Amino acid sequence: KRQTWFTEYQTDSLSLGLRIEQILKAEETAFQDLLVAETETYGRLLALDGAVQTTDKDEFVYHEMITHVPLFMLDAPRKVAVIGGGDGGAIREILKHQTVQEAHLVEIDQAVVEAAREFFPAISSALSDPRAYVHYVDGIEWVKSARDFDVIVVDSTDPVGPAKGLFQAEFYQSIAKALSPQGILVAQSESPFLHQSLIRQMKAGMQTAFSDVRLYLAAIPTYPSGFWSFLMASKTPPSVSRRLNEDAIETRYWTPAIQHACFVLPKFVEDIV
Template identity: 35%
Template sequence: MDESVPAPSTLIKDGWIIECSDYHVGCSQTFRIDELLYHEKSEFQDIVVIKNELFGTMLFLDGAIQLSERDECAYHESIVHLPLLSHPNPKSVLVVGGGDGGVLREVAKHSTVEEIHLCEIDEKVIEVSKKYLPMTAVGFSDPRVKVHIQDGNVFLEDNKGKFDVIITDSSDSSGLASVLFEKPYHQKMKEALKPGGIICSQADEVSWTEQQGRFSPPCITKLLEVCRTLFPVTATATSNVPTFPCGLCTFVMASTNKDTVFERPLRKLTEREAEDMNLQYYDSELHAGAFVHPRFARKMFGAQS
Protein backbone atom coordinates (compact mmCIF):
# COMPACT_ATOMS: atom_id res chain seq x y z
CA MET A 1 0.00 0.00 0.00
CA ASP A 2 1.22 3.50 -0.84
CA GLU A 3 0.90 5.37 2.45
CA SER A 4 1.00 8.76 0.73
CA VAL A 5 -2.30 8.06 -1.03
CA PRO A 6 -5.41 8.79 1.06
CA ALA A 7 -7.89 5.98 1.46
CA PRO A 8 -11.54 6.81 0.78
CA SER A 9 -12.03 8.13 4.31
CA THR A 10 -8.55 8.06 5.79
CA LEU A 11 -5.65 10.39 5.09
CA ILE A 12 -2.18 8.96 5.71
CA LYS A 13 0.65 11.22 4.61
CA ASP A 14 4.37 11.41 5.32
CA GLY A 15 4.13 8.96 8.22
CA TRP A 16 1.20 10.68 9.92
CA ILE A 17 -2.52 9.91 10.06
CA ILE A 18 -4.67 13.02 9.79
CA GLU A 19 -8.17 13.13 11.24
CA CYS A 20 -9.61 15.80 8.98
CA SER A 21 -13.07 15.97 7.43
CA ASP A 22 -15.89 18.33 6.53
CA TYR A 23 -17.52 17.24 9.79
CA HIS A 24 -14.74 18.80 11.88
CA VAL A 25 -14.87 22.27 10.37
CA GLY A 26 -11.74 24.35 10.76
CA CYS A 27 -9.61 21.87 12.68
CA SER A 28 -7.90 18.51 12.43
CA GLN A 29 -5.85 16.11 14.55
CA THR A 30 -2.63 14.47 13.47
CA PHE A 31 -0.92 11.42 14.99
CA ARG A 32 2.51 10.12 14.02
CA ILE A 33 2.55 6.55 12.74
CA ASP A 34 5.47 4.81 14.40
CA GLU A 35 4.18 1.52 12.98
CA LEU A 36 1.27 0.85 10.65
CA LEU A 37 -0.20 -2.38 12.00
CA TYR A 38 -3.30 -2.69 9.82
CA HIS A 39 -5.08 -0.82 7.05
CA GLU A 40 -7.91 -2.34 5.05
CA LYS A 41 -11.40 -1.40 4.02
CA SER A 42 -14.10 -3.72 5.34
CA GLU A 43 -17.54 -4.11 3.80
CA PHE A 44 -18.63 -1.09 5.83
CA GLN A 45 -15.71 1.19 6.66
CA ASP A 46 -12.00 1.95 6.43
CA ILE A 47 -10.09 0.41 9.36
CA VAL A 48 -6.64 1.57 10.46
CA VAL A 49 -4.56 0.43 13.45
CA ILE A 50 -1.28 2.18 14.24
CA LYS A 51 1.37 2.32 16.92
CA ASN A 52 2.11 5.77 18.34
CA GLU A 53 4.90 6.49 20.81
CA LEU A 54 2.68 8.54 23.16
CA PHE A 55 -0.70 6.82 22.88
CA GLY A 56 0.27 3.23 22.07
CA THR A 57 -1.98 1.21 19.78
CA MET A 58 -4.70 3.34 18.15
CA LEU A 59 -7.81 2.38 16.18
CA PHE A 60 -9.34 4.58 13.47
CA LEU A 61 -12.59 3.98 11.58
CA ASP A 62 -13.17 6.03 8.43
CA GLY A 63 -10.34 8.30 9.51
CA ALA A 64 -11.79 9.09 12.94
CA ILE A 65 -10.00 8.11 16.15
CA GLN A 66 -11.95 5.47 18.09
CA LEU A 67 -9.56 4.63 20.90
CA SER A 68 -5.97 4.59 22.02
CA GLU A 69 -4.27 2.22 24.42
CA ARG A 70 -3.29 5.18 26.61
CA ASP A 71 -6.69 6.75 27.28
CA GLU A 72 -9.38 4.22 26.33
CA CYS A 73 -10.07 3.58 30.03
CA ALA A 74 -11.60 7.06 30.39
CA TYR A 75 -14.10 6.41 27.62
CA HIS A 76 -14.98 2.79 28.35
CA GLU A 77 -15.21 3.11 32.12
CA SER A 78 -17.45 6.19 31.82
CA ILE A 79 -19.86 4.86 29.21
CA VAL A 80 -20.36 1.68 31.28
CA HIS A 81 -20.16 2.52 34.97
CA LEU A 82 -22.17 5.76 34.80
CA PRO A 83 -25.32 3.92 33.64
CA LEU A 84 -24.78 0.56 35.36
CA LEU A 85 -24.18 2.13 38.76
CA SER A 86 -27.29 4.27 38.26
CA HIS A 87 -29.43 1.13 37.89
CA PRO A 88 -30.51 -0.75 41.05
CA ASN A 89 -29.84 -4.25 39.72
CA PRO A 90 -28.64 -4.56 36.10
CA LYS A 91 -28.84 -8.18 34.96
CA SER A 92 -29.16 -7.96 31.17
CA VAL A 93 -27.02 -5.52 29.17
CA LEU A 94 -26.95 -4.82 25.44
CA VAL A 95 -24.03 -3.10 23.71
CA VAL A 96 -24.69 -1.75 20.21
CA GLY A 97 -21.43 -1.22 18.37
CA GLY A 98 -18.40 -1.62 20.58
CA GLY A 99 -16.60 -4.08 18.31
CA ASP A 100 -13.27 -3.40 20.04
CA GLY A 101 -14.57 -5.13 23.18
CA GLY A 102 -13.77 -2.35 25.67
CA VAL A 103 -17.37 -1.84 26.78
CA LEU A 104 -17.78 -5.60 27.22
CA ARG A 105 -14.68 -5.66 29.41
CA GLU A 106 -16.13 -3.06 31.76
CA VAL A 107 -19.68 -4.49 31.83
CA ALA A 108 -18.23 -7.88 32.77
CA LYS A 109 -16.82 -6.33 35.96
CA HIS A 110 -20.36 -6.13 37.39
CA SER A 111 -21.27 -9.33 39.23
CA THR A 112 -25.02 -8.61 39.05
CA VAL A 113 -24.95 -8.87 35.25
CA GLU A 114 -26.08 -12.30 34.04
CA GLU A 115 -26.01 -11.80 30.27
CA ILE A 116 -24.18 -9.41 27.98
CA HIS A 117 -25.17 -9.04 24.34
CA LEU A 118 -23.08 -7.24 21.74
CA CYS A 119 -24.62 -6.27 18.41
CA GLU A 120 -21.94 -5.17 15.92
CA ILE A 121 -22.57 -4.73 12.21
CA ASP A 122 -18.91 -4.96 11.14
CA GLU A 123 -17.37 -8.32 12.07
CA LYS A 124 -14.00 -7.14 10.76
CA VAL A 125 -13.71 -4.62 13.62
CA ILE A 126 -14.01 -7.49 16.10
CA GLU A 127 -11.45 -9.57 14.21
CA VAL A 128 -8.94 -6.72 14.01
CA SER A 129 -9.44 -5.77 17.66
CA LYS A 130 -8.82 -9.30 18.85
CA LYS A 131 -5.51 -9.31 16.97
CA TYR A 132 -4.20 -5.83 17.70
CA LEU A 133 -6.10 -4.55 20.76
CA PRO A 134 -5.97 -7.34 23.36
CA MET A 135 -6.40 -4.85 26.21
CA THR A 136 -9.97 -4.17 25.06
CA ALA A 137 -10.78 -7.37 23.16
CA VAL A 138 -10.37 -9.33 26.41
CA GLY A 139 -14.03 -8.40 26.90
CA PHE A 140 -15.03 -11.05 24.38
CA SER A 141 -13.63 -13.82 26.58
CA ASP A 142 -16.29 -13.50 29.28
CA PRO A 143 -18.70 -16.48 29.11
CA ARG A 144 -21.72 -14.20 29.60
CA VAL A 145 -21.04 -12.46 26.28
CA LYS A 146 -23.12 -13.30 23.22
CA VAL A 147 -22.09 -11.66 19.93
CA HIS A 148 -24.62 -10.83 17.21
CA ILE A 149 -23.31 -9.67 13.83
CA GLN A 150 -26.18 -7.57 12.52
CA ASP A 151 -27.75 -4.13 12.30
CA GLY A 152 -28.56 -2.77 15.75
CA ASN A 153 -31.93 -1.44 14.58
CA VAL A 154 -33.02 -4.90 13.47
CA PHE A 155 -31.73 -6.55 16.63
CA LEU A 156 -33.72 -4.14 18.83
CA GLU A 157 -36.91 -4.83 16.90
CA ASP A 158 -36.52 -8.54 17.64
CA ASN A 159 -35.69 -8.13 21.34
CA LYS A 160 -38.34 -5.97 23.00
CA GLY A 161 -38.46 -5.71 26.78
CA LYS A 162 -35.26 -7.71 27.35
CA PHE A 163 -32.57 -5.36 28.70
CA ASP A 164 -31.92 -3.42 31.88
CA VAL A 165 -29.25 -1.24 30.26
CA ILE A 166 -28.49 -0.50 26.60
CA ILE A 167 -25.17 1.15 25.74
CA THR A 168 -24.62 2.57 22.26
CA ASP A 169 -20.88 2.62 21.59
CA SER A 170 -21.01 3.88 18.03
CA SER A 171 -18.60 5.57 15.65
CA ASP A 172 -19.16 9.18 14.56
CA SER A 173 -22.65 10.38 13.64
CA SER A 174 -21.46 11.54 10.22
CA GLY A 175 -20.86 8.06 8.82
CA LEU A 176 -22.00 4.46 9.09
CA ALA A 177 -23.52 4.99 12.55
CA SER A 178 -25.63 8.07 11.66
CA VAL A 179 -28.91 6.15 12.10
CA LEU A 180 -27.96 5.45 15.73
CA PHE A 181 -28.38 9.15 16.50
CA GLU A 182 -31.96 9.40 15.20
CA LYS A 183 -35.30 9.23 17.03
CA PRO A 184 -36.50 5.91 15.50
CA TYR A 185 -33.45 4.13 16.91
CA HIS A 186 -34.02 5.62 20.37
CA GLN A 187 -37.66 4.59 20.22
CA LYS A 188 -36.53 1.02 19.54
CA MET A 189 -34.10 1.20 22.44
CA LYS A 190 -36.89 2.30 24.75
CA GLU A 191 -39.06 -0.60 23.61
CA ALA A 192 -36.19 -3.05 24.17
CA LEU A 193 -35.80 -2.00 27.82
CA LYS A 194 -37.29 -3.69 30.83
CA PRO A 195 -39.26 -1.46 33.24
CA GLY A 196 -36.88 1.01 34.85
CA GLY A 197 -34.31 0.52 32.09
CA ILE A 198 -31.50 2.92 31.22
CA ILE A 199 -29.79 3.88 27.98
CA CYS A 200 -26.41 5.55 27.50
CA SER A 201 -25.16 6.79 24.12
CA GLN A 202 -21.91 8.45 23.16
CA ALA A 203 -22.93 11.85 21.83
CA ASP A 204 -20.07 12.24 19.37
CA GLU A 205 -18.87 15.71 20.22
CA VAL A 206 -18.20 18.22 22.98
CA SER A 207 -19.96 21.33 24.15
CA TRP A 208 -17.07 23.59 23.11
CA THR A 209 -17.49 22.77 19.44
CA GLU A 210 -21.25 22.75 19.61
CA GLN A 211 -21.27 26.17 21.27
CA GLN A 212 -19.51 27.60 18.26
CA GLY A 213 -22.17 26.24 15.91
CA ARG A 214 -19.63 24.29 13.91
CA PHE A 215 -21.58 21.04 13.70
CA SER A 216 -24.81 20.57 11.80
CA PRO A 217 -27.02 19.31 13.24
CA PRO A 218 -25.65 19.81 16.79
CA CYS A 219 -25.39 16.28 18.06
CA ILE A 220 -25.65 16.66 21.83
CA THR A 221 -28.66 18.97 21.83
CA LYS A 222 -30.29 16.89 19.11
CA LEU A 223 -29.90 13.69 21.15
CA LEU A 224 -31.21 15.43 24.25
CA GLU A 225 -34.28 16.64 22.37
CA VAL A 226 -34.92 13.12 21.09
CA CYS A 227 -34.53 11.54 24.53
CA ARG A 228 -36.67 14.16 26.25
CA THR A 229 -39.58 13.28 23.97
CA LEU A 230 -39.26 9.58 24.90
CA PHE A 231 -38.00 9.37 28.50
CA PRO A 232 -39.02 11.08 31.75
CA VAL A 233 -35.38 11.53 32.87
CA THR A 234 -32.36 12.54 30.78
CA ALA A 235 -28.84 13.70 31.60
CA THR A 236 -25.53 14.57 29.97
CA ALA A 237 -22.11 13.54 31.25
CA THR A 238 -18.57 14.06 30.04
CA SER A 239 -15.30 12.17 30.17
CA ASN A 240 -11.75 13.43 29.58
CA VAL A 241 -10.37 11.59 26.54
CA PRO A 242 -7.19 13.34 25.30
CA THR A 243 -7.19 11.76 21.81
CA PHE A 244 -10.73 12.93 21.03
CA PRO A 245 -11.31 16.38 19.46
CA CYS A 246 -11.12 19.01 22.23
CA GLY A 247 -10.16 16.25 24.67
CA LEU A 248 -13.68 15.43 25.81
CA CYS A 249 -16.44 12.95 25.05
CA THR A 250 -20.08 13.56 25.93
CA PHE A 251 -22.67 10.92 26.82
CA VAL A 252 -26.45 11.30 26.75
CA MET A 253 -28.28 9.10 29.24
CA ALA A 254 -31.96 8.44 29.80
CA SER A 255 -34.15 6.31 32.04
CA THR A 256 -37.73 5.04 31.91
CA ASN A 257 -37.85 5.42 35.72
CA LYS A 258 -38.90 8.96 36.62
CA ASP A 259 -37.10 8.66 39.96
CA THR A 260 -33.65 7.98 38.48
CA VAL A 261 -30.99 10.47 39.59
CA PHE A 262 -27.98 9.93 37.35
CA GLU A 263 -25.83 12.45 39.17
CA ARG A 264 -25.61 10.25 42.29
CA PRO A 265 -24.68 6.59 41.84
CA LEU A 266 -27.15 4.21 43.46
CA ARG A 267 -24.28 1.91 44.35
CA LYS A 268 -21.05 3.58 45.45
CA LEU A 269 -17.83 1.66 44.98
CA THR A 270 -15.41 1.36 47.84
CA GLU A 271 -11.71 1.90 47.15
CA ARG A 272 -11.19 -1.85 47.47
CA GLU A 273 -13.95 -2.55 44.93
CA ALA A 274 -12.45 -0.04 42.49
CA GLU A 275 -9.07 -1.71 42.87
CA ASP A 276 -10.54 -5.18 42.41
CA MET A 277 -12.27 -3.98 39.22
CA ASN A 278 -8.92 -2.57 37.99
CA LEU A 279 -10.48 0.84 37.39
CA GLN A 280 -8.08 3.46 36.07
CA TYR A 281 -10.46 6.40 35.64
CA TYR A 282 -13.88 5.97 37.23
CA ASP A 283 -14.77 6.22 40.91
CA SER A 284 -17.89 7.36 42.77
CA GLU A 285 -16.56 10.88 43.31
CA LEU A 286 -15.81 11.26 39.61
CA HIS A 287 -19.31 9.92 38.85
CA ALA A 288 -20.91 13.03 40.33
CA GLY A 289 -18.39 15.32 38.65
CA ALA A 290 -19.12 13.87 35.21
CA PHE A 291 -22.49 15.63 35.26
CA VAL A 292 -21.10 19.07 36.15
CA HIS A 293 -20.87 21.34 33.11
CA PRO A 294 -19.65 24.92 32.53
CA ARG A 295 -22.26 27.67 32.53
CA PHE A 296 -22.52 28.00 28.75
CA ALA A 297 -23.04 24.25 28.40
CA ARG A 298 -25.78 24.18 31.05
CA LYS A 299 -27.60 26.91 29.17
CA MET A 300 -27.20 25.03 25.91
CA PHE A 301 -28.36 21.68 27.28
CA GLY A 302 -31.18 23.04 29.41
CA ALA A 303 -32.48 21.15 32.44
CA GLN A 304 -30.74 17.86 33.10
CA SER A 305 -34.02 16.06 33.64
Protein backbone atom coordinates in the same frame (compact mmCIF):
# COMPACT_ATOMS: atom_id res chain seq x y z
CA LYS B 1 12.91 11.11 13.22
CA ARG B 2 10.52 9.37 10.88
CA GLN B 3 7.85 11.77 9.69
CA THR B 4 4.89 9.47 9.22
CA TRP B 5 1.76 10.91 10.71
CA PHE B 6 -1.85 9.88 11.12
CA THR B 7 -4.12 12.88 10.80
CA GLU B 8 -7.78 12.95 11.75
CA TYR B 9 -9.58 15.82 10.07
CA GLN B 10 -11.99 16.45 12.92
CA THR B 11 -13.81 19.34 11.25
CA ASP B 12 -13.03 21.08 7.97
CA SER B 13 -10.77 23.45 9.89
CA LEU B 14 -9.32 21.35 12.72
CA SER B 15 -7.13 18.26 12.83
CA LEU B 16 -5.32 15.96 15.26
CA GLY B 17 -1.95 14.55 14.24
CA LEU B 18 -0.24 11.55 15.77
CA ARG B 19 3.24 10.46 14.70
CA ILE B 20 3.10 6.77 13.90
CA GLU B 21 5.81 4.15 14.08
CA GLN B 22 4.07 1.57 11.96
CA ILE B 23 0.85 0.81 10.13
CA LEU B 24 -0.35 -2.60 11.30
CA LYS B 25 -3.50 -2.92 9.22
CA ALA B 26 -5.28 -0.86 6.60
CA GLU B 27 -8.46 -2.41 5.26
CA GLU B 28 -11.59 -1.47 3.39
CA THR B 29 -14.24 -3.45 5.29
CA ALA B 30 -17.79 -4.01 4.03
CA PHE B 31 -18.82 -0.88 5.97
CA GLN B 32 -15.88 1.46 6.45
CA ASP B 33 -12.19 2.18 6.17
CA LEU B 34 -10.28 0.55 9.05
CA LEU B 35 -6.78 1.47 10.19
CA VAL B 36 -4.64 0.07 12.99
CA ALA B 37 -1.35 1.86 13.65
CA GLU B 38 1.27 2.07 16.37
CA THR B 39 1.49 5.66 17.57
CA GLU B 40 4.31 7.15 19.57
CA THR B 41 2.18 9.01 22.11
CA TYR B 42 -0.97 6.93 22.64
CA GLY B 43 0.08 3.38 21.78
CA ARG B 44 -2.02 1.43 19.30
CA LEU B 45 -4.69 3.33 17.45
CA LEU B 46 -7.89 2.09 15.82
CA ALA B 47 -9.41 4.54 13.36
CA LEU B 48 -12.61 4.08 11.33
CA ASP B 49 -13.23 6.28 8.29
CA GLY B 50 -10.33 8.43 9.45
CA ALA B 51 -11.76 9.03 12.94
CA VAL B 52 -9.97 7.92 16.13
CA GLN B 53 -12.04 5.27 17.92
CA THR B 54 -9.66 3.75 20.42
CA THR B 55 -6.09 4.18 21.56
CA ASP B 56 -4.36 1.95 24.08
CA LYS B 57 -3.49 4.85 26.38
CA ASP B 58 -6.77 6.72 26.70
CA GLU B 59 -9.48 4.13 25.94
CA PHE B 60 -9.99 3.52 29.65
CA VAL B 61 -11.61 6.94 30.13
CA TYR B 62 -14.28 6.44 27.49
CA HIS B 63 -15.02 2.79 28.27
CA GLU B 64 -15.25 3.27 32.02
CA MET B 65 -17.41 6.37 31.71
CA ILE B 66 -19.86 5.02 29.12
CA THR B 67 -20.54 1.95 31.29
CA HIS B 68 -20.00 2.46 35.03
CA VAL B 69 -22.00 5.67 35.20
CA PRO B 70 -25.26 4.01 33.99
CA LEU B 71 -24.58 0.66 35.67
CA PHE B 72 -24.09 2.24 39.10
CA MET B 73 -27.54 3.78 38.81
CA LEU B 74 -28.96 0.26 39.27
CA ASP B 75 -28.83 -2.13 42.23
CA ALA B 76 -28.64 -5.25 40.09
CA PRO B 77 -28.01 -4.71 36.37
CA ARG B 78 -28.38 -8.16 34.79
CA LYS B 79 -28.85 -7.78 31.04
CA VAL B 80 -26.78 -5.19 29.22
CA ALA B 81 -26.23 -4.47 25.53
CA VAL B 82 -23.69 -2.40 23.65
CA ILE B 83 -24.62 -1.17 20.18
CA GLY B 84 -21.40 -0.65 18.21
CA GLY B 85 -18.33 -0.86 20.41
CA GLY B 86 -16.68 -3.60 18.35
CA ASP B 87 -13.36 -3.16 20.14
CA GLY B 88 -14.93 -4.80 23.20
CA GLY B 89 -13.84 -2.12 25.70
CA ALA B 90 -17.35 -1.37 26.93
CA ILE B 91 -18.08 -5.09 27.37
CA ARG B 92 -14.87 -5.47 29.42
CA GLU B 93 -16.05 -2.76 31.84
CA ILE B 94 -19.65 -4.05 32.02
CA LEU B 95 -18.42 -7.51 33.00
CA LYS B 96 -16.67 -6.01 36.04
CA HIS B 97 -20.17 -5.85 37.58
CA GLN B 98 -20.86 -9.19 39.30
CA THR B 99 -24.64 -8.91 38.86
CA VAL B 100 -24.34 -8.87 35.07
CA GLN B 101 -25.41 -12.18 33.56
CA GLU B 102 -25.47 -11.26 29.87
CA ALA B 103 -23.47 -8.59 28.04
CA HIS B 104 -24.47 -8.44 24.37
CA LEU B 105 -22.29 -6.76 21.75
CA VAL B 106 -24.23 -5.74 18.66
CA GLU B 107 -21.65 -4.73 16.05
CA ILE B 108 -22.50 -4.32 12.39
CA ASP B 109 -18.90 -4.74 11.22
CA GLN B 110 -17.26 -8.07 12.06
CA ALA B 111 -13.93 -6.74 10.74
CA VAL B 112 -13.74 -4.32 13.69
CA VAL B 113 -14.04 -7.17 16.20
CA GLU B 114 -11.48 -9.21 14.28
CA ALA B 115 -9.00 -6.32 14.25
CA ALA B 116 -9.60 -5.75 17.97
CA ARG B 117 -8.98 -9.43 18.75
CA GLU B 118 -5.75 -9.37 16.76
CA PHE B 119 -4.28 -6.00 17.76
CA PHE B 120 -5.98 -4.97 21.03
CA PRO B 121 -6.08 -8.07 23.24
CA ALA B 122 -6.26 -6.03 26.47
CA ILE B 123 -9.42 -4.35 25.21
CA SER B 124 -11.15 -7.20 23.38
CA SER B 125 -10.42 -10.28 25.49
CA ALA B 126 -13.62 -9.85 27.53
CA LEU B 127 -15.50 -10.81 24.34
CA SER B 128 -14.46 -14.40 25.05
CA ASP B 129 -16.07 -14.33 28.51
CA PRO B 130 -18.94 -16.85 28.87
CA ARG B 131 -21.26 -13.95 29.80
CA ALA B 132 -20.47 -12.09 26.53
CA TYR B 133 -22.63 -12.61 23.41
CA VAL B 134 -21.54 -11.14 20.08
CA HIS B 135 -24.05 -10.40 17.29
CA TYR B 136 -22.91 -9.18 13.88
CA VAL B 137 -26.09 -7.40 12.87
CA ASP B 138 -27.44 -3.88 12.43
CA GLY B 139 -28.16 -2.46 15.89
CA ILE B 140 -31.28 -0.68 14.63
CA GLU B 141 -32.85 -3.99 13.59
CA TRP B 142 -31.57 -5.93 16.63
CA VAL B 143 -33.02 -3.47 19.12
CA LYS B 144 -36.52 -3.84 17.63
CA SER B 145 -36.89 -7.34 19.05
CA ALA B 146 -34.77 -6.89 22.22
CA ARG B 147 -36.60 -6.86 25.57
CA ASP B 148 -35.91 -6.55 29.31
CA PHE B 149 -32.50 -4.92 29.09
CA ASP B 150 -31.29 -3.04 32.15
CA VAL B 151 -28.78 -0.89 30.29
CA ILE B 152 -28.26 -0.22 26.59
CA VAL B 153 -25.04 1.56 25.66
CA VAL B 154 -24.76 3.21 22.25
CA ASP B 155 -21.01 3.15 21.58
CA SER B 156 -21.18 4.51 18.07
CA THR B 157 -18.91 6.23 15.59
CA ASP B 158 -19.74 9.79 14.53
CA PRO B 159 -23.21 10.49 13.02
CA VAL B 160 -22.06 9.93 9.44
CA GLY B 161 -21.81 6.66 7.47
CA PRO B 162 -22.96 3.43 9.14
CA ALA B 163 -23.82 5.09 12.50
CA LYS B 164 -26.22 7.72 11.19
CA GLY B 165 -29.40 5.96 12.31
CA LEU B 166 -28.01 5.52 15.83
CA PHE B 167 -28.61 9.24 16.44
CA GLN B 168 -32.31 9.33 15.49
CA ALA B 169 -35.43 9.57 17.63
CA GLU B 170 -36.94 6.36 16.13
CA PHE B 171 -33.93 4.39 17.35
CA TYR B 172 -34.26 5.82 20.88
CA GLN B 173 -37.95 4.87 20.83
CA SER B 174 -37.11 1.23 20.06
CA ILE B 175 -34.48 1.30 22.80
CA ALA B 176 -37.13 2.53 25.24
CA LYS B 177 -39.21 -0.57 24.40
CA ALA B 178 -36.17 -2.82 24.79
CA LEU B 179 -35.44 -1.56 28.31
CA SER B 180 -36.93 -2.68 31.61
CA PRO B 181 -39.01 -0.02 33.45
CA GLN B 182 -35.95 1.19 35.37
CA GLY B 183 -33.69 0.67 32.35
CA ILE B 184 -31.11 3.18 31.22
CA LEU B 185 -29.90 4.29 27.80
CA VAL B 186 -26.48 5.87 27.43
CA ALA B 187 -25.01 7.19 24.18
CA GLN B 188 -21.75 8.92 23.41
CA SER B 189 -22.74 12.44 22.36
CA GLU B 190 -19.59 14.03 20.92
CA SER B 191 -17.96 17.30 21.97
CA PRO B 192 -19.66 20.25 23.72
CA PHE B 193 -17.10 22.50 22.01
CA LEU B 194 -17.76 21.29 18.48
CA HIS B 195 -21.15 19.58 18.29
CA GLN B 196 -23.66 21.68 20.23
CA SER B 197 -26.52 21.28 17.78
CA LEU B 198 -26.02 17.51 17.58
CA ILE B 199 -26.15 17.27 21.39
CA ARG B 200 -29.38 19.28 21.43
CA GLN B 201 -30.88 17.16 18.67
CA MET B 202 -29.93 13.90 20.41
CA LYS B 203 -31.40 15.13 23.68
CA ALA B 204 -34.65 16.09 21.96
CA GLY B 205 -34.77 12.69 20.25
CA MET B 206 -34.34 10.89 23.56
CA GLN B 207 -37.02 13.06 25.19
CA THR B 208 -39.57 11.63 22.74
CA ALA B 209 -39.25 8.32 24.64
CA PHE B 210 -37.69 9.10 28.02
CA SER B 211 -38.73 11.63 30.66
CA ASP B 212 -35.28 12.04 32.19
CA VAL B 213 -32.32 12.92 29.96
CA ARG B 214 -29.05 14.23 31.37
CA LEU B 215 -25.57 14.96 30.10
CA TYR B 216 -22.26 14.05 31.68
CA LEU B 217 -18.65 14.70 30.79
CA ALA B 218 -15.20 13.15 30.56
CA ALA B 219 -11.79 14.20 29.27
CA ILE B 220 -10.71 12.11 26.27
CA PRO B 221 -7.54 13.52 24.74
CA THR B 222 -7.70 11.82 21.33
CA TYR B 223 -11.30 12.78 20.52
CA PRO B 224 -12.14 16.13 18.91
CA SER B 225 -11.44 18.94 21.44
CA GLY B 226 -10.50 16.40 24.12
CA PHE B 227 -13.71 17.18 26.01
CA TRP B 228 -16.44 14.60 25.52
CA SER B 229 -20.06 14.14 26.49
CA PHE B 230 -22.54 11.33 27.07
CA LEU B 231 -26.33 11.46 27.25
CA MET B 232 -28.12 9.24 29.75
CA ALA B 233 -31.87 8.65 29.42
CA SER B 234 -34.43 6.84 31.56
CA LYS B 235 -38.19 6.71 32.10
CA THR B 236 -37.87 7.70 35.78
CA PRO B 237 -35.15 9.84 37.34
CA PRO B 238 -32.25 7.54 38.23
CA SER B 239 -30.46 7.63 41.55
CA VAL B 240 -27.08 6.23 42.45
CA SER B 241 -27.19 2.68 43.82
CA ARG B 242 -25.98 1.76 47.28
CA ARG B 243 -23.56 -0.56 45.46
CA LEU B 244 -21.48 2.56 44.77
CA ASN B 245 -19.31 2.23 47.83
CA GLU B 246 -19.80 -1.52 48.34
CA ASP B 247 -18.85 -3.09 45.03
CA ALA B 248 -15.14 -2.57 44.56
CA ILE B 249 -14.30 -2.51 40.88
CA GLU B 250 -10.91 -1.71 39.46
CA THR B 251 -10.87 1.49 37.40
CA ARG B 252 -8.42 4.22 36.37
CA TYR B 253 -10.74 7.16 35.68
CA TRP B 254 -14.12 6.41 37.23
CA THR B 255 -14.40 6.73 41.02
CA PRO B 256 -17.45 6.88 43.32
CA ALA B 257 -16.92 10.67 43.50
CA ILE B 258 -16.83 10.96 39.70
CA GLN B 259 -20.18 9.11 39.55
CA HIS B 260 -21.66 12.30 40.99
CA ALA B 261 -19.17 14.88 39.74
CA CYS B 262 -19.42 14.04 36.03
CA PHE B 263 -22.97 15.46 35.97
CA VAL B 264 -21.79 18.87 37.19
CA LEU B 265 -21.67 20.96 34.03
CA PRO B 266 -19.71 24.10 33.18
CA LYS B 267 -21.98 27.05 32.39
CA PHE B 268 -21.52 26.90 28.61
CA VAL B 269 -22.42 23.18 28.60
CA GLU B 270 -25.44 23.74 30.82
CA ASP B 271 -26.54 26.32 28.26
CA ILE B 272 -26.40 23.72 25.46
CA VAL B 273 -28.71 21.29 27.23
